[in-house]
Amino acid sequence: xxxxxxxxxxxxxxxxxxxxxxxxxxxxxxxxxxxxxxxxxxxxxxxxxxxxxxxxxxxxxxxxxxxxxxxxxxxxxxxxxxxxxxxxxxxxxxxxxxxxxxxxxxxxxxxxxxxxxxxxxxxxxxxxxxxxxxxxxxxxxxxxxxxxxxxxxxxxxxxxxxxxxxxxxxxxxxxxxxxxxxxxxxxxxxxxxxxxxxxxxxxxxxxxxxxxxxxxxxxxxx
Amino acid sequence: xxxxxxxxxxxxxxxxxxxxxxxxxxxxxxxxxxxxxxxxxxxxxxxxxxxxxxxxxxxxxxxxxxxxxxxxxxxxxxxxxxxxxxxxxxxxxxxxxxxxxxxxxxxxxxxxxxxxxxxxxxxxxxxxxxxxxxxxxxxxxxxxxxxxxxxxxxxxxxxxxxxxxxxxxxxxxxxxxxxxxxxxxxxxxxxxxxxxxxxxxxxxxxxxxxxxxxxxxxxxxxxxxxxxxxxxxxxxxxxxxxxxxxxxxxxxxxxxxxxxxxxxxxxxxxxxxxxxxxxxxxxxxxxxxxxxxxxxxxxxxxxxxxxxxxxxxxxxxxxxxxxxxxxxxxxxxxxxxxxxxxxxxxxxxxxxxxxxxxxxxxxxxxxxxxxxxxxxxxxxxxxxxxxxxxxxxxxxxxxxxxxxxxxxxxxxxxxxxxxxxxxxxxxxxxxxxxxxxxxxxxxxxxxxxxxxxxxxxxx
Numbered sequence: 152x153x154x155x156x157x158x159x160x161x162x163x164x165x166x167x168x169x170x171x172x173x174x175x176x177x178x179x180x181x182x183x184x185x186x187x188x189x190x191x192x193x194x195x196x197x198x199x200x201x202x203x204x205x206x207x208x209x210x211x212x213x214x215x216x217x218x219x220x221x222x223x224x225x226x227x228x229x230x231x232x233x234x235x236x237x238x239x240x241x242x243x244x245x246x247x248x249x250x251x252x253x254x255x256x257x258x259x260x261x262x263x264x265x266x267x268x269x270x271x272x273x274x275x276x277x278x279x280x281x282x283x284x285x286x287x288x289x290x291x292x293x294x295x296x297x298x299x300x301x302x303x304x305x306x307x308x309x310x311x312x313x314x315x316x317x318x319x320x321x322x323x324x325x326x327x328x329x330x331x332x333x334x335x336x337x338x339x340x341x342x343x344x345x346x347x348x349x350x351x352x353x354x355x356x357x358x359x360x361x362x363x364x365x366x367x368x369x370x371x372x373x
Numbered sequence: 374x375x376x377x378x379x380x381x382x383x384x385x386x387x388x389x390x391x392x393x394x395x396x397x398x399x400x401x402x403x404x405x406x407x408x409x410x411x412x413x414x415x416x417x418x419x420x421x422x423x424x425x426x427x428x429x430x431x432x433x434x435x436x437x438x439x440x441x442x443x444x445x446x447x448x449x450x451x452x453x454x455x456x457x458x459x460x461x462x463x464x465x466x467x468x469x470x471x472x473x474x475x476x477x478x479x480x481x482x483x484x485x486x487x488x489x490x491x492x493x494x495x496x497x498x499x500x501x502x503x504x505x506x507x508x509x510x511x512x513x514x515x516x517x518x519x520x521x522x523x524x525x526x527x528x529x530x531x532x533x534x535x536x537x538x539x540x541x542x543x544x545x546x547x548x549x550x551x552x553x554x555x556x557x558x559x560x561x562x563x564x565x566x567x568x569x570x571x572x573x574x575x576x577x578x579x580x581x582x583x584x585x586x587x588x589x590x591x592x593x594x595x596x597x598x599x600x601x602x603x604x605x606x607x608x609x610x611x612x613x614x615x616x617x618x619x620x621x622x623x624x625x626x627x628x629x630x631x632x633x634x635x636x637x638x639x640x641x642x643x644x645x646x647x648x649x650x651x652x653x654x655x656x657x658x659x660x661x662x663x664x665x666x667x668x669x670x671x672x673x674x675x676x677x678x679x680x681x682x683x684x685x686x687x688x689x690x691x692x693x694x695x696x697x698x699x700x701x702x703x704x705x706x707x708x709x710x711x712x713x714x715x716x717x718x719x720x721x722x723x724x725x726x727x728x729x730x731x732x733x734x735x736x737x738x739x740x741x742x743x744x745x746x747x748x749x750x751x752x753x754x755x756x757x758x759x760x761x762x763x764x765x766x767x768x769x770x771x772x773x774x775x776x777x778x779x780x781x782x783x784x785x786x787x788x789x790x791x792x793x794x795x796x797x798x799x800x801x802x803x804x805x806x807x808x809x810x811x812x813x814x815x816x817x818x819x820x821x822x823x824x825x826x827x828x829x830x831x832x
Contacts, residue, residue, distance in 0.1 A: 221789070224607040225552040263461055265503045268546055268598065272607075290504060315686055316460050319421045343419065360605075 155191045156205040159184055159237065163209025166229025168236050174229055184209075184237035198244040199251070203281065206234045210279035218362050224272065231275045252283045253372045257299045258309035259287035261324060264317035269340060269361075273309060276361040277368060293320075293327040300331050307368055310354070312341040322352040329353065338367055374622075374763055375629040376755050380651030384744040387644065387676045388721050390714045393651030395678075396586055396633050398532055400481070400491045402452045404635050405653025405678040409710040411703030412454040412495070412638055412655050412679040413441050414664075415696040418686045422462045427469050433687050434473045435480065440697040442484045442492060448704045451711065452491035454655070454679055455481070456638070457531065459522065464498045467522040471529045478530025495588060496531025497637070498522045500539045510540050510568050510828040516575075523579045533588035534580050535637045540568020541623070543824040545595050549602060552612050552793070554800050558619050558768070559815040561595065562760040563808065565623035567829045570630060577631035589652065590627040591640030592620030597665065600641070600738060604666050609793040611775060611786065614737035615801075618750055618771045621645040622760045628652060638681035641669065644742055645767075647676055648751040655679035660702050663695070668736035671728045675744055680706050734784050737775050746774050762806040772798050 161167075162184040165175050169185035182190075184206070191201050213230040216222045244250040256277050260270050267289045278284040285303065287295055296308060308328055312318040318341065325337050338356040339349055349357035358364040380393045392405025402410060415437045422430055438455060445453050457477060463470035477494055484490040501515040502508045509515075523534055541564035548556035569590065580587035596617045603613035621642045628634075634652030636643045638661075643654035654677065659670030661683035667673075674680060682699040692698050713724040725744070732739040740746060753770040757763025776794060778784035805811050812831065826832060 220606045223552065223609055224550055224602070228551055268550065268602075271550070288506070314460070315419045316417055316422055316462075319419060348419075 159205035160209040164212045184233040188237035253281045255306035259291035260289040261320040266313035270311040273361045293324045307336045387744040392653035409707045412681040414456045414684045441700040456495040458497040474529040493532040495533040496526045497535040527583035527585040535588040541565035561623040562764040566760045569626035573627040573630035587632040589632045589636035591637035593639040596620040609790040644747045653678035657681040672732035
């Protein structure tokens with residue numbers, strides 16, 4: 152594997168965005184994921200390899216450390232920033248089809264609910280795992296989820312809720328989404344939600360944490 | 374800053390059940406006047422609110438209040454506060470919220486008449502302004518139903534007015550996730566403080582007009598978000614501890630505007646407010662584990678005047694309905710504290726020492742709530758020249774105390790947090806004491822598309 156690819160993976164793992172970013176302190180002044188990705192493309196390295204053997208590997212490693220409580224969320228967010236900055240160089244290759252993501256993931260906090268920290272964390276980790284994430288925001292109605300499913304055939308859906316009176320809105324959303332495409336996979340999460348509730352409303356997966364969401368989605372394309 | 378000295382400057386006077394400025398209610402509760410009362414909090418079970426038929430919702434609240442007050446009578450309770458924290462539908466449609474308060478108040482009256490049980494309702498409308506993004510904190514029409522609910526709800530029987538206001542939340546969530554303490558302090562000492570000034574001016578006016586008590590606010594959406602994230606190991610505990618101190622000044626503004634207490638239960642900044650202003654406070658600890666986990670289960674009771682459970686769903690447990698069960702748990706905790714009060718100051722300090730020592734060194738979030746540390750930090754807060762300066766000084770003092778406790782090998786901590794203590798200290802030290810300089814420093818670092826500066830009086 153190219154040395155550049157390994158260095159990109161390292162920069163993403165440790166959240167080194169670009170040359171001027173001060174974080175992490177021990178890499179101050181060094182090229183970051185941004186510069187290295189551009190260099191890799193200029194050298195003609197396959198963008199798919201840059202993405203999947205560089206950036207995604209770096210995110211995998213930091214995600215693993217996060218799962219083992221070795222790093223905190225801010226460190227993972229720095230990694231995500233490094234990856235998203237580097238992704239700007241890869242974007243043109245998505246349009247040409249030279250690079251493909253694992254799939255599309257539409258995520259939102261359900262109608263009546265404004266809590267979005269958990270949803271944002273899931274979105275960030277899923278994106279880092281190589282998925283395209285479409286974030287519908289908070290207080291999202293069934294109609295908006297249905298519209299997103301129609302616009303993005305084959306996408307997976309993520310629903311978040313933190314209130315006992317808004318979790319019930321998940322059932323309607325699952326039903327409406329499955330009416331459009333019964334094969335659409337729906338995963339749910341949030342403090343009041345459980346596996347039993349997931350089964351009851353006909354969703355496909357309940358995850359208590361962002362790592363579980365990534366694992367489930369990756370299992371769909373394994 | 375209105376306050377430049379402490380109402381309680383000796384840790385031995387920062388105790389449960391007594392506040393320098395107690396609050397008396399119409400049915401005879403005297404909060405902070407020598408008795409600790411339970412404050413019961415509750416919510417609906419998993420259910421959909423049908424806009425065409427509110428009776429199932431209202432029946433839940435009637436059942437909750439009847440069950441709790443019946444149990445309170447059975448346990449010879451000194452009195453009970455019931456917090457009605459509205460769900461979105463009950464604020465969007467104030468008539469629903471008002472109907473529930475009226476039904477609850479009728480039951481309170483009935484128990485007062487028949488059993489002389491003293492109970493009061495704390496009315497806490499939810500802050501609807503969050504629904505608009507970016508929020509229009511001052512000009513949103515969503516303020517109208519909130520204020521209508523405050524006023525008509527007070528007339529219907531809500532005797533304490535409170536809110537969990539959200540000014541500054543546009544910035545704080547990201548700041549917490551990134552552990553950016555400067556941005557977080559900006560969200561509290563600049564945005565939050567400005568919003569509290571506007572909002573609490575209105576709430577205090579309504580309270581005065583309707584003859585009820587302006588209770589207080591809570592930084593739950595800020596400090597407790599950090600606490601929950603730290604419990605999940607998403608952010609360092611030491612960061613969450615400093616965040617707690619950084620929330621004090623924001624909530625203090627409600628009292629500057631005329632709030633009298635009791636401050637809201639989920640505001641763990643309460644002990645600081647009590648030390649600075651002398652108002653009574655509500656606190657929650659181990660009996661709030663039904664709603665969220667925390668590292669402060671016992672120490673939170675150290676200077677509580679009301680003792681709360683945060684929130685519990687109206688679901689059936691083995692012994693009965695959950696709110697009734699939680700009333701009993703709160704009542705027994707209150708009974709223990711009240712027995713200590715009967716035994717005199719030494720007895721109070723003895724029980725308080727157990728509350729404090731049993732949690733003190735397990736977590737920096739508990740450590741900063743020890744009465745001794747609360748007094749030390751509060752002294753720094755009131756020495757500040759403005760909200761930013763006060764917050765900076767309070768946070769730096771908290772870091773010093775934490776560092777000393779670590780150096781003395783008293784405070785337990787995860788070694789991977791060590792680098793964060795240094796980063797926090799460096800970041801906070803670099804904050805200018807002047808508000809306008811601080812605004813100039815922070816604004817370029819935040820995503821300004823998420824907030825409307827003019828809604829905070831900033832341009």
